[in-house]
Amino acid sequence: SLFFFALSFLAAAQKPAYQLFTNKGKKTQYEKMLADASKAEVVLFGEYHDNPICHWLQLELTRDLAAKMPIVMGAEMIEADNQRQLDDYLAGRIDQKQFDTLARLWNNHKTDYKPLVDFAKDQKIRFVAANIPRRYASMVAKKGLESLTTLTDEEKSWMMPQPMPYDAALPGYVNMMKMMGDHATDNFPKAQAVKDATMAHFIIKNMQAGSVFVHYNGTYHSDHYEGIGWYLKTYRPQTRIFTIATVEQDNLDKLEAEHLGKADYILVVDKDMTKTF
Numbered sequence: 001s002l003f004f005f006a007l008s009f010l011a012a013a014q015k016p017a018y019q020l021f022t023n024k025g026k027k028t029q030y031e032k033m034l035a036d037a038s039k040a041e042v043v044l045f046g047e048y049h050d051n052p053i054c055h056w057l058q059l060e061l062t063r064d065l066a067a068k069m070p071i072v073m074g075a076e077m078i079e080a081d082n083q084r085q086l087d088d089y090l091a092g093r094i095d096q097k098q099f100d101t102l103a104r105l106w107n108n109h110k111t112d113y114k115p116l117v118d119f120a121k122d123q124k125i126r127f128v129a130a131n132i133p134r135r136y137a138s139m140v141a142k143k144g145l146e147s148l149t150t151l152t153d154e155e156k157s158w159m160m161p162q163p164m165p166y167d168a169a170l171p172g173y174v175n176m177m178k179m180m181g182d183h184a185t186d187n188f189p190k191a192q193a194v195k196d197a198t199m200a201h202f203i204i205k206n207m208q209a210g211s212v213f214v215h216y217n218g219t220y221h222s223d224h225y226e227g228i229g230w231y232l233k234t235y236r237p238q239t240r241i242f243t244i245a246t247v248e249q250d251n252l253d254k255l256e257a258e259h260l261g262k263a264d265y266i267l268v269v270d271k272d273m274t275k276t277f
Contacts, residue, residue, distance in 0.1 A: 016252055017273060018053050021266045025255040033244070033265050034064050040242035042203055043212055044228055046219030046263060048246050049077075050275040055112045057267065062116060062214050066123060070211035073120050074128030074203060076195070076218060077106050077113050080158035083129040090121045104134075108277045116216065128206045130215065132159045132198035141191035148194075160197035165234050166190065172226040196221055200231030204239070219246045223262045248273070 020028050037043045045061065047054035065071050078086055082103040089099040096114070099105070106113065120127040136159060139147045148162060156162065173189035180188055199217060207213050221227040223245050232239045245263035248271045249256055259266055
């Protein structure tokens with residue numbers, strides 16, 4: 001019995017780095033999340049870009065889903081006009097150094113997203129560069145949605161179809177305006193919306209029957225079933241979507257009230273977790 005006491009003491013003494021909760025704030029297990037994710041057509045994994053637990057869990061979930069069923073992968077972090085370079089890398093036509101040079105990769109690509117892309121490469125899984133090129137999102141922020149009508153057909157192929165449905169009253173967009181304070185213009189949330197709509201558009205365009213599309217994005221793009229989720233439902237109402245949100249808390253024992261209902265599963269990471277950049 002001393003042996004079992006020691007075992008239970010060890011279990012209690014471990015410091016967890018994260019805890020999963022349901023949208024109602026009940027503690028839950030990774031296996032349950034995996035089972036629920038595998039029933040969806042689209043998994044939106046909302047991350048903090050600088051959080052290593054997110055990146056590790058994304059890779060684990062992706063591997064475990066791929067072991068169960070066919071998957072397609074996609075990410076906010078690679079923009080649609082770099083799909084060709086991404087395809088060349090996945091097919092082995094260019095190496096990492098050339099990929100770095102030819103595509104606009106994020107500064108933390110090597111540590112945080114390369115493992116996902118390399119998994120797709122090894123397993124011959126389609127990986128979609130899902131985001132609108134940032135120069136067009138900036139254009140919308142400065143000059144509004146109308147500015148996109150001036151683009152060439154090729155440029156328009158790197159984003160959602162126009163005209164784009166848009167609801168300025170969605171709480172996520174309203175909060176963005178509040179956060180920006182005096183700097184806010186009506187075009188600011190529209191720049192967020194063109195990203196959300198583009199990612200939803202490319203997810204739908206690349207979905208395959210009988211497979212799960214696993215998409216990695218900043219958690220704000222899918223929190224509260226808005227953003228990408230709202231556009232998925234607008235463009236393809238029957239889509240079965242499963243969402244994961246990330247939050248940081250001092251205490252992992254209880255989900256703070258403000259995070260209830262943010263997603264189907266909420267990944268709570270210890271606030272002291274090391275940042276990747």
